[in-house]
Amino acid sequence: MAYVEGVQVVVAHDERATLRVGDVFVKIDADQTRIDVEVEAMALAPIPTPEVLWRNPPALALAAVPGRALGRLGEPSPASPAAWAAAGASVRLLHDAPLPPWPGRRLDDLASRLDVECEWLVANGVLPTDLVTRNREVAEAALRPWTPVFTHGDLQITHVFVEGDKVTGVIDWSEAAQGDALFDLAVLTLGHEEHLADVVAGYGTDVDLDVIHGWWSWRSLTASRWLVEHGFDPNTPGCEFDVLRARM
Template sequence: MSEVRVVVAHAERATLRVDDMFLKVDPDQARIDREVEAMTLAPVPTPTILWRKPPVLALSALSGSVLGRIGQPSTASPEAWAAAGAALRRLHDVPAPPWPGRAGRSADELTTDLDRECEWLITNGVLPAALVTRNHDLAESALRPWTPAFTHGDLHIAHVFAEGNQLTGVLDWSEAGGGDPLYDLASLTVAHQDHLHDVLTGYGTPVDLDVIHAWWSLRTLLAVHWLLDHGYNPSTPGGAVDVLKAQL
Protein backbone atom coordinates (compact mmCIF):
# COMPACT_ATOMS: atom_id res chain seq x y z
CA MET A 1 0.00 0.00 0.00
CA SER A 2 1.28 3.47 -0.87
CA GLU A 3 2.31 5.70 2.01
CA VAL A 4 1.33 9.37 1.93
CA ARG A 5 3.64 11.73 3.81
CA VAL A 6 3.07 15.45 4.20
CA VAL A 7 6.29 17.26 3.31
CA VAL A 8 4.95 20.76 3.93
CA ALA A 9 1.46 22.18 4.21
CA HIS A 10 0.11 25.65 4.86
CA ALA A 11 -2.64 27.95 3.64
CA GLU A 12 -0.93 28.75 0.32
CA ARG A 13 0.02 25.27 -0.89
CA ALA A 14 0.98 21.76 0.17
CA THR A 15 3.48 19.13 -0.94
CA LEU A 16 2.90 15.42 -0.37
CA ARG A 17 5.20 12.47 -1.00
CA VAL A 18 3.58 9.30 -2.32
CA ASP A 19 6.13 6.51 -2.88
CA ASP A 20 8.56 7.84 -5.51
CA MET A 21 6.55 10.93 -6.38
CA PHE A 22 6.01 14.42 -4.98
CA LEU A 23 2.52 15.89 -5.41
CA LYS A 24 2.47 19.66 -5.16
CA VAL A 25 -0.98 21.17 -4.66
CA ASP A 26 -1.13 24.87 -5.53
CA PRO A 27 -4.28 26.71 -6.68
CA ASP A 28 -2.19 29.57 -8.12
CA GLN A 29 -1.59 28.32 -11.66
CA ALA A 30 0.49 31.34 -12.64
CA ARG A 31 2.89 30.45 -9.84
CA ILE A 32 3.00 26.81 -10.96
CA ASP A 33 3.68 27.93 -14.55
CA ARG A 34 6.63 30.02 -13.37
CA GLU A 35 7.90 27.14 -11.26
CA VAL A 36 7.84 24.75 -14.21
CA GLU A 37 9.62 27.27 -16.42
CA ALA A 38 12.24 27.93 -13.73
CA MET A 39 12.94 24.21 -13.37
CA THR A 40 13.33 23.98 -17.15
CA LEU A 41 15.80 26.87 -17.24
CA ALA A 42 17.82 26.06 -14.13
CA PRO A 43 21.30 24.57 -14.85
CA VAL A 44 21.13 22.34 -11.75
CA PRO A 45 19.44 18.96 -11.10
CA THR A 46 15.70 19.26 -10.50
CA PRO A 47 12.90 16.68 -10.19
CA THR A 48 11.41 15.30 -13.39
CA ILE A 49 7.94 16.66 -14.15
CA LEU A 50 5.70 13.59 -14.41
CA TRP A 51 2.36 15.23 -15.10
CA ARG A 52 0.20 18.26 -14.40
CA LYS A 53 -3.49 18.29 -13.57
CA PRO A 54 -4.43 21.61 -11.95
CA PRO A 55 -4.10 22.25 -9.10
CA VAL A 56 -1.61 19.34 -8.82
CA LEU A 57 1.94 19.15 -10.17
CA ALA A 58 3.51 15.68 -9.98
CA LEU A 59 7.30 15.45 -9.69
CA SER A 60 9.69 12.54 -9.41
CA ALA A 61 11.28 11.98 -6.01
CA LEU A 62 14.97 12.80 -5.68
CA SER A 63 17.53 10.26 -4.58
CA GLY A 64 19.56 10.76 -1.43
CA SER A 65 18.62 12.79 1.62
CA VAL A 66 18.09 16.44 2.48
CA LEU A 67 21.14 18.42 3.53
CA GLY A 68 19.70 18.87 6.99
CA ARG A 69 16.73 19.80 9.15
CA ILE A 70 16.14 22.77 11.42
CA GLY A 71 17.24 22.13 14.97
CA GLN A 72 19.26 19.03 14.12
CA PRO A 73 22.95 18.65 13.22
CA SER A 74 23.44 18.05 9.52
CA THR A 75 24.67 14.56 8.65
CA ALA A 76 25.66 15.67 5.14
CA SER A 77 29.39 15.85 4.43
CA PRO A 78 31.23 19.16 3.98
CA GLU A 79 31.70 18.11 0.34
CA ALA A 80 27.93 17.80 -0.10
CA TRP A 81 27.47 21.31 1.26
CA ALA A 82 30.21 22.50 -1.10
CA ALA A 83 28.40 20.79 -3.98
CA ALA A 84 25.30 22.82 -3.09
CA GLY A 85 27.42 25.97 -3.21
CA ALA A 86 28.80 25.00 -6.63
CA ALA A 87 25.25 24.43 -7.90
CA LEU A 88 24.29 27.90 -6.70
CA ARG A 89 27.27 29.36 -8.54
CA ARG A 90 26.04 27.74 -11.78
CA LEU A 91 22.52 29.02 -11.17
CA HIS A 92 23.64 32.57 -10.44
CA ASP A 93 25.86 32.64 -13.53
CA VAL A 94 23.05 32.13 -16.07
CA PRO A 95 20.70 34.94 -17.16
CA ALA A 96 17.92 35.73 -14.71
CA PRO A 97 14.33 34.90 -15.72
CA PRO A 98 12.27 37.88 -16.89
CA TRP A 99 10.21 37.92 -13.69
CA PRO A 100 11.29 38.87 -10.15
CA GLY A 101 11.41 36.16 -7.50
CA ARG A 102 11.16 36.34 -3.73
CA ALA A 103 14.77 37.50 -3.61
CA GLY A 104 14.00 40.27 -6.11
CA ARG A 105 12.11 42.75 -3.96
CA SER A 106 13.54 46.25 -4.06
CA ALA A 107 15.31 47.87 -1.13
CA ASP A 108 12.33 50.22 -0.68
CA GLU A 109 9.88 47.31 -0.53
CA LEU A 110 12.05 45.41 1.91
CA THR A 111 12.50 48.48 4.12
CA THR A 112 8.74 48.92 4.31
CA ASP A 113 8.22 45.22 5.09
CA LEU A 114 11.01 45.17 7.66
CA ASP A 115 9.76 48.25 9.51
CA ARG A 116 6.18 46.95 9.54
CA GLU A 117 7.09 43.48 10.78
CA CYS A 118 9.44 44.76 13.48
CA GLU A 119 6.75 47.12 14.75
CA TRP A 120 4.27 44.23 14.83
CA LEU A 121 6.69 41.96 16.71
CA ILE A 122 7.34 44.61 19.36
CA THR A 123 3.77 45.95 19.67
CA ASN A 124 2.35 42.47 20.13
CA GLY A 125 5.05 41.37 22.54
CA VAL A 126 6.11 38.50 20.30
CA LEU A 127 9.81 39.16 20.80
CA PRO A 128 11.82 41.41 23.14
CA ALA A 129 12.21 44.90 21.71
CA ALA A 130 16.01 44.85 22.14
CA LEU A 131 16.28 41.61 20.13
CA VAL A 132 14.13 42.99 17.31
CA THR A 133 15.87 46.37 17.21
CA ARG A 134 19.37 44.91 17.12
CA ASN A 135 18.48 42.51 14.31
CA HIS A 136 16.71 45.34 12.46
CA ASP A 137 19.96 47.31 12.58
CA LEU A 138 21.95 44.31 11.32
CA ALA A 139 19.42 43.65 8.55
CA GLU A 140 19.87 47.07 7.00
CA SER A 141 23.18 46.01 5.41
CA ALA A 142 21.20 43.79 3.00
CA LEU A 143 19.30 46.85 1.72
CA ARG A 144 21.80 47.85 -0.95
CA PRO A 145 21.98 47.80 -4.76
CA TRP A 146 22.57 44.39 -6.34
CA THR A 147 22.69 42.93 -9.83
CA PRO A 148 19.77 40.53 -10.44
CA ALA A 149 20.74 36.87 -10.82
CA PHE A 150 18.75 33.68 -11.34
CA THR A 151 17.76 32.89 -7.76
CA HIS A 152 15.89 29.97 -6.24
CA GLY A 153 14.25 32.27 -3.72
CA ASP A 154 13.35 29.64 -1.10
CA LEU A 155 16.50 27.60 -0.61
CA HIS A 156 15.50 25.87 2.60
CA ILE A 157 17.92 23.06 3.47
CA ALA A 158 15.05 20.56 3.15
CA HIS A 159 14.78 21.54 -0.54
CA VAL A 160 18.34 20.39 -1.32
CA PHE A 161 19.12 16.67 -1.69
CA ALA A 162 22.51 14.98 -1.72
CA GLU A 163 23.83 11.43 -1.89
CA GLY A 164 27.30 10.95 -0.52
CA ASN A 165 29.27 14.00 -1.65
CA GLN A 166 27.09 14.68 -4.70
CA LEU A 167 24.11 16.97 -5.10
CA THR A 168 21.15 15.03 -6.52
CA GLY A 169 18.62 17.81 -6.91
CA VAL A 170 16.83 20.91 -5.69
CA LEU A 171 13.08 21.09 -4.98
CA ASP A 172 10.44 23.81 -4.83
CA TRP A 173 11.11 26.51 -7.42
CA SER A 174 7.87 28.39 -6.77
CA GLU A 175 9.71 31.52 -5.57
CA ALA A 176 12.41 31.46 -8.28
CA GLY A 177 13.18 34.51 -10.41
CA GLY A 178 15.52 37.44 -10.67
CA GLY A 179 16.95 38.48 -7.33
CA ASP A 180 19.89 39.01 -4.99
CA PRO A 181 22.18 35.96 -5.19
CA LEU A 182 23.34 36.45 -1.59
CA TYR A 183 19.77 35.83 -0.47
CA ASP A 184 20.09 32.23 -1.70
CA LEU A 185 23.37 31.73 0.13
CA ALA A 186 21.84 33.11 3.32
CA SER A 187 18.68 31.03 2.99
CA LEU A 188 20.63 27.81 2.57
CA THR A 189 22.79 28.41 5.63
CA VAL A 190 20.57 30.35 8.04
CA ALA A 191 19.68 27.25 10.10
CA HIS A 192 23.17 25.71 9.75
CA GLN A 193 25.49 28.69 9.87
CA ASP A 194 28.46 26.45 10.68
CA HIS A 195 28.33 25.19 7.07
CA LEU A 196 28.60 28.63 5.43
CA HIS A 197 32.33 28.11 4.87
CA ASP A 198 31.66 24.78 3.09
CA VAL A 199 29.02 26.38 0.86
CA LEU A 200 31.30 29.29 -0.03
CA THR A 201 34.14 26.87 -0.81
CA GLY A 202 31.94 25.33 -3.48
CA TYR A 203 30.57 28.70 -4.57
CA GLY A 204 34.09 29.78 -5.43
CA THR A 205 33.50 33.53 -5.61
CA PRO A 206 34.23 35.97 -2.78
CA VAL A 207 31.10 37.41 -1.19
CA ASP A 208 30.36 40.06 1.41
CA LEU A 209 29.85 38.10 4.63
CA ASP A 210 28.26 41.10 6.34
CA VAL A 211 25.48 41.04 3.75
CA ILE A 212 24.87 37.32 4.29
CA HIS A 213 24.67 37.94 8.04
CA ALA A 214 22.28 40.81 7.33
CA TRP A 215 20.08 38.52 5.25
CA TRP A 216 20.00 36.04 8.13
CA SER A 217 18.46 38.77 10.30
CA LEU A 218 16.21 40.24 7.61
CA ARG A 219 14.88 36.95 6.32
CA THR A 220 14.17 35.73 9.86
CA LEU A 221 12.48 38.92 11.06
CA LEU A 222 10.15 38.78 8.06
CA ALA A 223 9.41 35.10 8.68
CA VAL A 224 8.23 35.12 12.31
CA HIS A 225 4.78 36.61 11.65
CA TRP A 226 4.23 34.24 8.71
CA LEU A 227 5.27 31.23 10.77
CA LEU A 228 2.82 32.10 13.52
CA ASP A 229 -0.03 32.70 11.05
CA HIS A 230 0.57 29.30 9.40
CA GLY A 231 0.73 27.24 12.57
CA TYR A 232 4.50 26.97 13.00
CA ASN A 233 6.38 27.68 16.19
CA PRO A 234 9.28 30.12 15.60
CA SER A 235 10.68 29.23 19.04
CA THR A 236 11.45 25.60 18.23
CA PRO A 237 15.13 24.71 18.82
CA GLY A 238 17.24 25.97 15.94
CA GLY A 239 14.33 27.98 14.55
CA ALA A 240 13.72 31.67 13.91
CA VAL A 241 14.07 32.92 17.47
CA ASP A 242 17.35 31.05 17.98
CA VAL A 243 18.69 32.53 14.74
CA LEU A 244 17.87 36.05 15.91
CA LYS A 245 19.50 35.43 19.29
CA ALA A 246 22.61 34.00 17.65
CA GLN A 247 23.00 37.19 15.63
CA LEU A 248 23.70 39.07 18.86
Protein backbone atom coordinates in the same frame (compact mmCIF):
# COMPACT_ATOMS: atom_id res chain seq x y z
CA MET B 1 -1.45 -0.43 -10.49
CA ALA B 2 1.53 -0.52 -8.12
CA TYR B 3 0.80 -0.68 -4.41
CA VAL B 4 2.07 2.15 -2.19
CA GLU B 5 2.09 2.28 1.58
CA GLY B 6 -0.16 5.29 1.89
CA VAL B 7 -0.11 9.03 1.42
CA GLN B 8 2.36 11.17 3.34
CA VAL B 9 1.49 14.81 4.00
CA VAL B 10 4.78 16.65 3.53
CA VAL B 11 3.41 20.12 4.25
CA ALA B 12 -0.10 21.51 4.38
CA HIS B 13 -1.56 24.92 5.19
CA ASP B 14 -4.20 27.23 3.74
CA GLU B 15 -2.02 28.34 0.81
CA ARG B 16 -0.69 25.04 -0.51
CA ALA B 17 -0.17 21.37 0.27
CA THR B 18 2.38 18.79 -0.81
CA LEU B 19 1.63 15.07 -0.65
CA ARG B 20 3.95 12.14 -1.26
CA VAL B 21 2.64 8.93 -2.78
CA GLY B 22 5.49 6.47 -3.25
CA ASP B 23 8.09 8.25 -5.38
CA VAL B 24 5.68 10.93 -6.59
CA PHE B 25 5.12 14.34 -4.99
CA VAL B 26 1.81 16.06 -5.72
CA LYS B 27 1.74 19.80 -5.06
CA ILE B 28 -1.59 21.60 -4.79
CA ASP B 29 -1.42 25.39 -4.82
CA ALA B 30 -4.19 27.98 -4.69
CA ASP B 31 -1.96 30.41 -6.60
CA GLN B 32 -1.28 29.09 -10.10
CA THR B 33 1.35 31.77 -10.62
CA ARG B 34 3.62 29.93 -8.19
CA ILE B 35 3.17 26.69 -10.13
CA ASP B 36 3.85 28.50 -13.41
CA VAL B 37 7.09 29.91 -11.99
CA GLU B 38 8.13 26.55 -10.58
CA VAL B 39 7.70 24.70 -13.86
CA GLU B 40 9.47 27.35 -15.95
CA ALA B 41 12.30 27.84 -13.45
CA MET B 42 13.04 24.10 -13.34
CA ALA B 43 13.16 24.04 -17.13
CA LEU B 44 15.68 26.91 -17.16
CA ALA B 45 17.88 25.92 -14.21
CA PRO B 46 21.28 24.39 -15.12
CA ILE B 47 21.31 22.15 -12.04
CA PRO B 48 19.39 18.92 -11.22
CA THR B 49 15.67 19.45 -10.59
CA PRO B 50 12.68 17.09 -10.22
CA GLU B 51 11.10 15.61 -13.32
CA VAL B 52 7.63 17.01 -14.05
CA LEU B 53 5.33 13.98 -14.41
CA TRP B 54 2.08 15.78 -15.12
CA ARG B 55 0.27 19.01 -14.48
CA ASN B 56 -3.47 19.44 -13.98
CA PRO B 57 -4.23 22.77 -12.27
CA PRO B 58 -4.27 23.24 -9.37
CA ALA B 59 -2.00 20.17 -9.01
CA LEU B 60 1.53 19.43 -10.14
CA ALA B 61 3.14 15.98 -9.92
CA LEU B 62 6.91 15.69 -9.61
CA ALA B 63 9.18 12.66 -9.39
CA ALA B 64 11.20 12.31 -6.20
CA VAL B 65 14.87 13.18 -6.52
CA PRO B 66 17.44 10.66 -5.24
CA GLY B 67 19.43 11.12 -2.07
CA ARG B 68 18.39 12.97 1.07
CA ALA B 69 18.05 16.56 2.13
CA LEU B 70 21.19 18.43 3.11
CA GLY B 71 19.66 18.83 6.56
CA ARG B 72 16.87 20.41 8.57
CA LEU B 73 16.67 23.71 10.40
CA GLY B 74 17.17 23.15 14.11
CA GLU B 75 19.06 19.86 13.68
CA PRO B 76 22.72 19.02 13.00
CA SER B 77 23.27 18.34 9.31
CA PRO B 78 24.19 14.73 8.48
CA ALA B 79 25.91 15.89 5.28
CA SER B 80 29.69 16.14 4.91
CA PRO B 81 31.57 19.42 4.44
CA ALA B 82 32.19 18.28 0.86
CA ALA B 83 28.43 17.96 0.30
CA TRP B 84 27.92 21.49 1.59
CA ALA B 85 30.68 22.69 -0.74
CA ALA B 86 28.96 20.88 -3.63
CA ALA B 87 25.77 22.74 -2.75
CA GLY B 88 27.71 26.00 -2.95
CA ALA B 89 29.07 25.02 -6.36
CA SER B 90 25.55 24.22 -7.62
CA VAL B 91 24.30 27.59 -6.43
CA ARG B 92 27.14 29.26 -8.34
CA LEU B 93 26.08 27.42 -11.54
CA LEU B 94 22.56 28.74 -11.05
CA HIS B 95 23.73 32.28 -10.41
CA ASP B 96 25.93 32.22 -13.52
CA ALA B 97 23.02 31.13 -15.73
CA PRO B 98 21.01 33.58 -17.88
CA LEU B 99 18.42 35.53 -15.93
CA PRO B 100 14.84 34.25 -15.91
CA PRO B 101 12.54 36.56 -17.87
CA TRP B 102 10.48 37.63 -14.85
CA PRO B 103 11.69 40.16 -12.24
CA GLY B 104 12.18 39.57 -8.53
CA ARG B 105 11.17 41.57 -5.49
CA ARG B 106 12.07 45.24 -5.40
CA LEU B 107 14.39 46.61 -2.76
CA ASP B 108 11.74 49.06 -1.55
CA ASP B 109 9.27 46.22 -1.06
CA LEU B 110 11.79 44.21 0.97
CA ALA B 111 12.46 47.22 3.20
CA SER B 112 8.73 47.88 3.66
CA ARG B 113 8.10 44.27 4.60
CA LEU B 114 10.85 44.45 7.20
CA ASP B 115 9.21 47.55 8.71
CA VAL B 116 5.80 45.89 8.90
CA GLU B 117 7.02 42.61 10.38
CA CYS B 118 9.24 44.25 12.98
CA GLU B 119 6.33 46.40 14.08
CA TRP B 120 4.12 43.31 14.41
CA LEU B 121 6.70 41.37 16.42
CA VAL B 122 7.06 44.20 18.93
CA ALA B 123 3.39 45.23 19.10
CA ASN B 124 2.32 41.64 19.84
CA GLY B 125 5.09 40.93 22.35
CA VAL B 126 6.42 38.06 20.26
CA LEU B 127 10.04 39.15 20.73
CA PRO B 128 11.76 41.70 22.99
CA THR B 129 12.10 45.16 21.48
CA ASP B 130 15.89 45.22 21.84
CA LEU B 131 16.22 41.90 19.97
CA VAL B 132 14.07 43.15 17.10
CA THR B 133 15.86 46.52 17.01
CA ARG B 134 19.31 44.94 16.92
CA ASN B 135 18.41 42.51 14.15
CA ARG B 136 16.70 45.24 12.17
CA GLU B 137 20.01 47.11 12.26
CA VAL B 138 21.86 43.98 11.10
CA ALA B 139 19.31 43.45 8.31
CA GLU B 140 20.00 46.91 6.89
CA ALA B 141 23.33 45.60 5.52
CA ALA B 142 21.41 43.38 3.09
CA LEU B 143 19.11 46.13 1.83
CA ARG B 144 21.45 47.64 -0.73
CA PRO B 145 21.55 47.59 -4.54
CA TRP B 146 22.77 44.33 -6.09
CA THR B 147 23.43 42.93 -9.54
CA PRO B 148 20.55 40.50 -10.19
CA VAL B 149 21.23 36.82 -10.83
CA PHE B 150 19.03 33.74 -11.34
CA THR B 151 18.05 32.93 -7.74
CA HIS B 152 16.12 30.00 -6.31
CA GLY B 153 14.52 32.37 -3.82
CA ASP B 154 13.77 29.82 -1.07
CA LEU B 155 16.94 27.74 -0.88
CA GLN B 156 16.33 26.09 2.48
CA ILE B 157 18.53 23.10 3.25
CA THR B 158 15.46 20.84 3.03
CA HIS B 159 15.24 21.84 -0.64
CA VAL B 160 18.76 20.65 -1.54
CA PHE B 161 19.25 16.88 -1.93
CA VAL B 162 22.62 15.15 -1.90
CA GLU B 163 23.94 11.62 -2.29
CA GLY B 164 27.39 11.28 -0.81
CA ASP B 165 29.19 14.47 -1.82
CA LYS B 166 27.07 15.13 -4.93
CA VAL B 167 23.99 17.32 -5.32
CA THR B 168 21.22 15.16 -6.83
CA GLY B 169 18.39 17.66 -6.96
CA VAL B 170 17.05 21.03 -5.86
CA ILE B 171 13.29 21.26 -5.25
CA ASP B 172 10.57 23.88 -4.62
CA TRP B 173 11.24 26.57 -7.23
CA SER B 174 8.07 28.65 -6.81
CA GLU B 175 10.03 31.67 -5.48
CA ALA B 176 12.66 31.63 -8.25
CA ALA B 177 13.33 35.01 -9.83
CA GLN B 178 15.96 37.61 -10.51
CA GLY B 179 17.48 38.49 -7.16
CA ASP B 180 20.48 38.88 -4.89
CA ALA B 181 23.01 36.03 -4.99
CA LEU B 182 23.81 36.45 -1.32
CA PHE B 183 20.16 35.94 -0.38
CA ASP B 184 20.31 32.37 -1.70
CA LEU B 185 23.56 31.70 0.18
CA ALA B 186 22.09 33.15 3.37
CA VAL B 187 18.91 31.06 3.22
CA LEU B 188 20.94 27.93 2.52
CA THR B 189 23.09 28.46 5.62
CA LEU B 190 20.40 29.90 7.93
CA GLY B 191 20.80 28.21 11.31
CA HIS B 192 23.89 26.36 10.06
CA GLU B 193 26.53 29.05 10.34
CA GLU B 194 29.15 26.34 10.91
CA HIS B 195 28.81 25.34 7.23
CA LEU B 196 29.00 28.83 5.73
CA ALA B 197 32.73 28.47 4.99
CA ASP B 198 32.09 25.16 3.18
CA VAL B 199 29.37 26.72 1.02
CA VAL B 200 31.52 29.75 0.20
CA ALA B 201 34.45 27.48 -0.70
CA GLY B 202 32.23 25.60 -3.16
CA TYR B 203 30.73 28.83 -4.45
CA GLY B 204 34.21 29.90 -5.41
CA THR B 205 34.27 33.60 -4.64
CA ASP B 206 34.49 35.86 -1.62
CA VAL B 207 31.21 37.01 -0.11
CA ASP B 208 30.34 39.93 2.13
CA LEU B 209 29.64 38.30 5.49
CA ASP B 210 27.85 41.41 6.77
CA VAL B 211 25.33 41.01 3.94
CA ILE B 212 24.91 37.30 4.71
CA HIS B 213 24.27 38.15 8.37
CA GLY B 214 21.86 40.85 7.23
CA TRP B 215 19.83 38.38 5.17
CA TRP B 216 19.81 35.93 8.10
CA SER B 217 18.21 38.64 10.25
CA TRP B 218 15.85 39.83 7.49
CA ARG B 219 14.67 36.29 6.73
CA SER B 220 14.12 35.41 10.39
CA LEU B 221 12.31 38.66 11.20
CA THR B 222 10.04 38.59 8.16
CA ALA B 223 9.22 34.86 8.29
CA SER B 224 8.27 34.70 11.97
CA ARG B 225 4.67 35.93 11.75
CA TRP B 226 3.87 33.57 8.85
CA LEU B 227 5.38 30.64 10.76
CA VAL B 228 3.40 31.44 13.92
CA GLU B 229 0.13 31.92 12.03
CA HIS B 230 0.56 28.64 10.12
CA GLY B 231 1.29 26.43 13.10
CA PHE B 232 5.10 26.36 12.99
CA ASP B 233 7.32 27.33 15.93
CA PRO B 234 10.21 29.69 15.14
CA ASN B 235 11.27 29.38 18.79
CA THR B 236 12.30 25.73 18.33
CA PRO B 237 16.00 25.36 19.26
CA GLY B 238 18.24 26.25 16.33
CA CYS B 239 15.46 27.93 14.36
CA GLU B 240 14.60 31.54 13.50
CA PHE B 241 14.47 33.03 17.01
CA ASP B 242 17.84 31.48 17.88
CA VAL B 243 19.25 32.92 14.65
CA LEU B 244 18.08 36.35 15.82
CA ARG B 245 19.48 35.87 19.33
CA ALA B 246 22.88 34.94 17.86
CA ARG B 247 23.20 38.45 16.42
CA MET B 248 22.96 40.11 19.84
